[in-house]
Amino acid sequence: MAGGAEKRNPCEARAAAPKNTPMTDPTLERYRQSIDNIDAALVFILAERFKVTQAVGRYKAEAQLPPADPGREEAQIERLRGLAEQAQLDPEFSEKFLRFIIDEVIRHHEKAQRT
């Protein structure tokens, strides 16, 4: 954080920008770098999750297993709510999140069946 841009006189900087803007605030910038790192991790791990569910789709078709398994979904939701509590994440959100992902998995399966 020894960039030349931050060595200016703070009063001068204030004169140029009467209020910090989101674009120039160094503290906000650091938070945003963390958010961007986390988002990259989420994208790559989600890609991996879809690789597994695609393999499951292929395997279920080959092994003549039923495509849906309501008991499994319920168990997943219950487990994730428990993990969310440990992580101090809203359990309602963890359930909404899992349903969002499962909806996408179903869309993938439907698309795969059409092709």
Add this chain to the structure above:
Amino acid sequence: MAGGAEKRNPCEARAAAPKNTPMTDPTLERYRQSIDNIDAALVFILAERFKVTQAVGRYKAEAQLPPADPGREEAQIERLRGLAEQAQLDPEFSEKFLRFIIDEVIRHHEKAQRT
């Protein structure tokens, strides 16, 4: 995979269970363990993301920064679409996913303002 349960005569097994069920299929079980591991990682990393956005909310209020920054959101979407392509994840999904998360962040901020 030398479990006793798998040493039965396959014809006998078929007689007992005419078709594999999702509950008893060992291949499916392995896939599901991977999905469960990935979901746990997602829950913990999402919890971390919300910790950062909550800190951002507090900081913006203190520093009198505007709560929304449309340019930032656009840049995030653009970046995630690029990462999704690298990860062979549907870029449309990465955008939908980010909006889903951002909606939750906005809900958090609104809730924080009310309390």
